[in-house]
Amino acid sequence: MNLLTLQFLSEIILLSVIFLLIMKKNFSAVSFYSLQSLVVVIILLNSFFETKELLMLLVIFIMFIVKVIIAPLFFIRLIKKYALSFSASTYLSTPITLIIITILVFIAHSQRLLPLTSIVANHQILLSLALSSMFLSLFLIVNRKGALSQIIGILSFENSIVVFAVFANLEQSASLQLGIIFDIFIWIMIASIFISMLYKHFGTLNVSSMKKLKD
Amino acid sequence: MEIFFIITTLFITAIINLLSKRKVIIEVVSVISSLVSLILSVVVALKVASTGIYIPGSGRFFSIDALGGIIVLVLGLVGFATTIYSVEYLRQEVHKNVIGFTRMKQYFILLNIFFLAMFLAATSSNPIFAWISIEATTLSTAFLISFYDKPSAIEGAWKYLIINSIGLLLGFFGTLLFFTSIDLSSAGLVDWHSLAINATHLDPLLAKIAFVFVLIGYGTKVGLVPMHTWKPDAYSKAPAPIGALLSSALLPIAFVIILRYKAITDMVVGPLFSQRLLITFGILSIAVAALIMFNAKNYKRLLAYSSIENAGVMALGFGFGGLGFFAATLHLIYHSCVKVVLFLSSGNLLLKYNSAKIFNVKGTLKVIPITSVLFITGFLIVTGVPPFGMFMTKLYILSAGMKDYPFVSLIALFFLSLVFVSFLKHVTAMFFGEKPEGIKKGDNNIWLLIPQISMVVIIIILSFYLPPFLKTLINEVVLQY
Numbered sequence: 001m002n003l004l005t006l007q008f009l010s011e012i013i014l015l016s017v018i019f020l021l022i023m024k025k026n027f028s029a030v031s032f033y034s035l036q037s038l039v040v041v042i043i044l045l046n047s048f049f050e051t052k053e054l055l056m057l058l059v060i061f062i063m064f065i066v067k068v069i070i071a072p073l074f075f076i077r078l079i080k081k082y083a084l085s086f087s088a089s090t091y092l093s094t095p096i097t098l099i100i101i102t103i104l105v106f107i108a109h110s111q112r113l114l115p116l117t118s119i120v121a122n123h124q125i126l127l128s129l130a131l132s133s134m135f136l137s138l139f140l141i142v143n144r145k146g147a148l149s150q151i152i153g154i155l156s157f158e159n160s161i162v163v164f165a166v167f168a169n170l171e172q173s174a175s176l177q178l179g180i181i182f183d184i185f186i187w188i189m190i191a192s193i194f195i196s197m198l199y200k201h202f203g204t205l206n207v208s209s210m211k212k213l214k215d
Numbered sequence: 216m217e218i219f220f221i222i223t224t225l226f227i228t229a230i231i232n233l234l235s236k237r238k239v240i241i242e243v244v245s246v247i248s249s250l251v252s253l254i255l256s257v258v259v260a261l262k263v264a265s266t267g268i269y270i271p272g273s274g275r276f277f278s279i280d281a282l283g284g285i286i287v288l289v290l291g292l293v294g295f296a297t298t299i300y301s302v303e304y305l306r307q308e309v310h311k312n313v314i315g316f317t318r319m320k321q322y323f324i325l326l327n328i329f330f331l332a333m334f335l336a337a338t339s340s341n342p343i344f345a346w347i348s349i350e351a352t353t354l355s356t357a358f359l360i361s362f363y364d365k366p367s368a369i370e371g372a373w374k375y376l377i378i379n380s381i382g383l384l385l386g387f388f389g390t391l392l393f394f395t396s397i398d399l400s401s402a403g404l405v406d407w408h409s410l411a412i413n414a415t416h417l418d419p420l421l422a423k424i425a426f427v428f429v430l431i432g433y434g435t436k437v438g439l440v441p442m443h444t445w446k447p448d449a450y451s452k453a454p455a456p457i458g459a460l461l462s463s464a465l466l467p468i469a470f471v472i473i474l475r476y477k478a479i480t481d482m483v484v485g486p487l488f489s490q491r492l493l494i495t496f497g498i499l500s501i502a503v504a505a506l507i508m509f510n511a512k513n514y515k516r517l518l519a520y521s522s523i524e525n526a527g528v529m530a531l532g533f534g535f536g537g538l539g540f541f542a543a544t545l546h547l548i549y550h551s552c553v554k555v556v557l558f559l560s561s562g563n564l565l566l567k568y569n570s571a572k573i574f575n576v577k578g579t580l581k582v583i584p585i586t587s588v589l590f591i592t593g594f595l596i597v598t599g600v601p602p603f604g605m606f607m608t609k610l611y612i613l614s615a616g617m618k619d620y621p622f623v624s625l626i627a628l629f630f631l632s633l634v635f636v637s638f639l640k641h642v643t644a645m646f647f648g649e650k651p652e653g654i655k656k657g658d659n660n661i662w663l664l665i666p667q668i669s670m671v672v673i674i675i676i677l678s679f680y681l682p683p684f685l686k687t688l689i690n691e692v693v694l695q696y
Binding site: 051115116119134138141147150154157158161164165168169170171172173175176179180183186187190191194197198201202207210 | 341343344347350351354357358361364365366369370372373376377380381384387388391392394395399400403418420421424
């Protein structure tokens with residue numbers, strides 16, 4: 001893939017995080033996460049064609065199964081089971097959220113972060129985009145009140161780091177990546193169980209309404 | 216081979232616990248497994264002391280330096296003590312119908328996976344694998360924190376899961392940045408040693424950014440302020456032995472990872488950068504913990520803040536360097552032992568009074584005298600009262616700082632004094648006065664006391680006599696880091 005295509009894919013990832021930040025419906029959020037993960041898989045696949053490491057292909061396949069299929073299915077099941085059509089609101093209003101998005105993207109592209117974005121000189125724009133996605137994912141986790149949105153935020157953050165690692169030539173060996181994806185898979189399962197437990201005890205997934213720890 | 220054996224034993228124990236339908240089998244297997252881990256941990260520590268660095272097998276997966284040797288030893292020790300305690304503690308909870316067999320079984324499965332993950336994190340030769348193992352500790356303990364299935368426990372566990380996951384991802388990003396010094400296309404599995412010898416190829420600015428991410432990431436696990444917010448909630452909601460393990464085992468392991476990256480960063484940019492960061496986080500942790508401890512209303516949260524304060528003391532010591540580094544390493548050992556005493560004794564208080572609120576716990580010296588004496592001894596040790604070892608370590612750390620950072624040392628001294636006053640205030644309120652009506656006199660079962668008594672004995676011995684192998688290990692740590 002040429003740089004322009006990779007840039008386009010990175011922009012899709014960035015856009016998916018922006019959508020995750022402003023959308024109200026949980027189902028759409030899950031769909032955008034799934035799309036984001038699919039793009040990450042495509043970027044990794046491109047990397048595989050350069051290295052031709054067969055075990056890497058297995059990692060990519062497992063990643064596809066876990067992130068693009070299983071995780072969204074888990075989340076959709078939860079949405080249906082608890083009728084969680086609409087995500088809990090955000091701490092900041094939409095206009096302020098949009099302003100912060102702009103600022104964070106600007107920071108990620110600033111000269112100050114050049115040491116990070118110039119790790120591979122000709123990937124500077126790609127690394128800036130990946131860094132923007134990381135910043136926005138972190139913002140997503142802290143700005144959203146919904147537990148499901150927080151989970152998706154963390155997974156989106158992880159996706160952004162993976163993309164950054166690929167563009168910075170910091171991809172780890174396939175065996176280690178298998179370990180990481182196994183960890184992520186278990187994390188998704190545990191987080192999903194916690195979503196059920198939170199709903200059972202609090203009747204909502206709005207984390208701002210959880211106030212049982214004030215002793 | 217010992218490390219392979221420990222890991223296999225713990226893994227098999229978790230499987231047996233999963234398959235077993237008999238309570239006694241789960242208990243016996245878990246105790247034997249922790250005993251085997253303890254014995255082998257001692258062997259590992261002795262080998263590291265004699266060889267400097269112990270590389271079992273091909274060295275592809277494990278390598279244990281002096282700091283790793285100390286951590287393995289601590290892990291074996293606190294692991295055995297908490298497992299022994301857990302058996303009787305859970306029996307009492309089952310007896311009181313607080314939990315059933317399934318919960319008890321779940322507890323021992325997760326406990327052994329937690330041990331397994333901690334041993335892997337402490338001994339792994341690969342930084343990414345160490346990260347995976349630390350992440351596994353989060354996953355295995357989340358359900359242990361929500362163990363009682365109460366809304367507050369679920370909330371505490373959720374907070375723990377989310378904050379630690381974010382922290383660890385930040386740590387992961389920092390870890391990746393350290394790999395920019397190596398050509399990964401031909402390097403294969405990169406170990407700590409390779410990172411260190413290639414450190415000179417690292418861009419200094421990038422090394423600084425990477426260390427900041429690592430410090431924030433793993434510092435979340437350590438519980439350094441301001442990444443500490445999960446800690447009081449998780450510690451207070453988890454069963455007492457799990458609180459003990461989080462404080463006495465997981466905290467030092469996360470610290471070890473930070474120190475390994477500190478050593479690499481120092482090679483690139485000199486020691487001043489990481490020292491200043493550690494000192495800043497350290498003093499902040501001591502100050503915030505001291506101020507909150509004064510008004511604590513829950514004795515388990517009090518212990519959690521004490522862990523934050525002691526993490527701060529260690530960060531100061533590692534930051535000051537030299538004598539401070541030596542003292543901080545020793546402080547880490549004492550702290551792990553004393554937190555077992557305090558948390559397990561807090562478990563006894565909870566069993567007796569059914570409340571973790573300081574206000575509801577009165578006259579304990581008359582009700583459970585041995586537990587009370589153990590708790591008071593723990594309080595004296597952890598606040599640094601002479602002649603216990605923590606007095607000397609705190610003194611050494613502060614005196615190490617007096618040369619280059621006198622103002623920081625004086626502030627730390629002030630807040631450490633405040634910690635003592637706060638602790639004393641709460642201990643006086645809980646241990647003296649009249650007992651509430653309806654609370655029967657009589658100490659807990661002997662098995663709920665033996666682990667703490669053993670730990671107090673170990674601390675007293677170590678306060679006056681350091682075995683040669685341990686002294687060698689600590690000296691080696693100071694040299695290596």
